Amino acid sequence: MGIAFTLMTALVLQASAPSSQAAPAIAPPETVREFLAAADALVALGEGAAASPQADALRLSVQDAAMAYRAALAEAAQRGEAQRGCPPPPGQAQLSLGDLIGDFQAFPDAHRDMPVATAFALVMTLRYPCETARK
Template identity: 35%
Template sequence: MTWAIRSAVLASVAFLSIGATSEMTAGQFLAAMNKAESLGPAALMSSDVRALRAESERVLTLYRSDVAKQARAGGPRHSCPPPKGQGKMKGEELKTYLTGLPAAKKKQPFRTALYDFMKQKYPCR
């Protein structure tokens, strides 16, 4: 097999395997946070930290989109966070929340856990 064909096949397999991965659970996210924390300064270079950052950005983007859709629809909203860039969420707050979840809730998707955290942190009044 030529190099170009081999590269195309590998790229296709990598693409398909990425698409087939399931959503990270709250427990997996917490375990990855703990692992990254244990690495100390080396965590900045870790692929695990990049994966954590990508997952949290993906879920926060979904969250912001959902809250914006609810606001435009004029109905009840899930939660009422401050405008983007004005609210600060510390990783330690999220870690504390995830650590306190019962074992059954740690099996839920990280997305669900984050939405619940945001509802608790930014309730609509």
Template identity: 45%
Template sequence: MKRRMIAAMMLIALPASAQAMTVAQFLAKANALKAKGFLAIGSPDIKLLRAEVQSVADAYRADLTAARQAGRTPHSCPPPKGKAKLGANEVMAEFNAIPTAQRGMSVKTAFYAMMKKRFPCKG
């Protein structure tokens, strides 16, 4: 009983950023910022969305490196870092293309699927 209580308290203490953001949450925040126009500049949600994508992109690159180092075929085969041009508009278009019923998936899952579709490994 005591262990369960401690575990529950630890989960409550985790920052919100430690929890996986869903595509639906991401799009809701992004669309709300877009609706604010210029006034969105001061919103903390801009940093939150950027941090989410950066975290996912970093994990993605680390997973690719780990697969290559282990001699496994990587998840996908993007060009070297800095060569793959993928902007915010492209990410938003990919996320918006996900059917509403499937937007409960994490941003990480959606990002990985997008990268696999855009940069499949040949052979």
């Protein structure tokens, strides 16, 4: 746990804070495999990792995936389709970066080349199913 937990906590706390940089110096990971490799690299950086360009890239990846997920839910609702997931309002989901990494690590190797946005939507759908879907 130790530094990895501290790092993950710092990343979660900073995820909603406005970034002082216009864009990360490192491209955000596009696949689950790249995301997990970037997370491992962050842990290896140690204490300053939360303020690093690598952390900015991970945060941007999660933010982009979350926005795409919310947009897809809104579009489905406008079309009158059944919701695939029913997450709490933005900013209220109890999903830390550590949780997301754990969920991504549970993906079989054969599925780790899926886009982060697709994997994020799957995780959110599984974590926050709609009440009607549970019945």
